[in-house]
Amino acid sequence: MTFRRSTLAMAILGLLENGPLHPYGIQRLIKQWGKDQVVNVGQRTSLYRMIVRLEEAGLIAAGATERDERYPERTVYHLTDAGREVCREWLSEILTTPRNEFPEFPAGLSFVMLLPPETAGELLARRRELLTRRIAELRRELEATVDGQPIPRFALLETEYQVAVTVAEAEWIDGVLRELRSGTLTWKPGPV
Known part of the structure; x- marks a missing residue:
């Protein structure tokens, strides 16, 4: 399956390089690290939809479900080898190829x-x-x-x-x- 590159998808793959995270953790890190200044996260539903698409493409995989009495169950996702490879390809393309992004x-x-x-x-x-x-x-x-x-x-x-x-x-x-x-x-x- 060919997955269309996006900055949100790359951010998710990049953050999962550091280890498994649940969607809320991904969203929190994007904001905490200031990546929301360069990555259009949009609404929380956009993040969740992207996670589903990345999982369907085999770029990330669901792992354990975390339980904490303060929060509902949270599925933790990890990066697959294919996701790591795709993230590196995207990063190489973005860093080397100027693009007219029509601002x-x-x-x-x-x-x-x-x-x-x-x-x-x-x-x-x-x-x-x-x-x-x-x-x-x-x-x-x-x-x-x-x-x-x-x-x-x-x-x-x-x-x-x-x-x-x-x-x-x-x-x-x-x-x-x-x-x-x-x-x-x-x-x-x-x-x-």
Whole structure:
């Protein structure tokens, strides 16, 4: 069975590398380790559906059922050899192959000419303010500790990347705003 790669599936397989977990434990680690910033977990039902699909594909397997008087029964899942192999393949593909992921912002920019330049400038200035806040949040995450210990750098590489990309976007917007203010970038609003 061919399984379509997704960041949620890879996160589940990756977390199970450390040992068996129940779905709630997987969800808790995704949040605790900040992986929810780069993996769209969605609602809890999305996680459970993905676990079922991974199990049906033979990439993970159900193990024991844990019992705790405070919680309902929880099935613990572990990574299969096939799941480990698929996770490594996906990781290799993701790290080596640039992909156009069609984010919304560039799509919006492609139709900016529908707005007056002044309005576009106001909207981009607002985005720039939000980016400034996001950069500060990300930098705080880089300085976070767990149990008083700094988080190892290898566990924060995605956050470092997000800082770099967000800073680059903010600098690009600064340049566009300068050009809009000086009048070197302008257009007549309306249909193309």
